[in-house]
Amino acid sequence: MISIVCDVCKKAVPNAMPGKNFIYVTDKAICKSCEAELEEKTRAALTKDPQYSLAGFQSHYLGILRKMCG
Numbered sequence: 001m002i003s004i005v006c007d008v009c010k011k012a013v014p015n016a017m018p019g020k021n022f023i024y025v026t027d028k029a030i031c032k033s034c035e036a037e038l039e040e041k042t043r044a045a046l047t048k049d050p051q052y053s054l055a056g057f058q059s060h061y062l063g064i065l066r067k068m069c070g
Helices: 032-048 054-069
Strands: 022-025 028-031
Touching: 022 032, 028 032, 028 054, 032 054
Parallel strands: none
Antiparallel strands: 022 028
């Protein structure tokens, strides 16, 4: 059994199973509820940006993730 602590909310993930109740993004472990919050914030940031690009998405996604973890 592995012990995982979400890097965003700092709570332990019970019965941790990758892809099921937590994910890894770069070097961060994120629980599903924080992942949903990250995706919502990214979606909101991208609606303000008139031009969509993969590089822009990645930049917003990782920038928001850094803010949430720090």
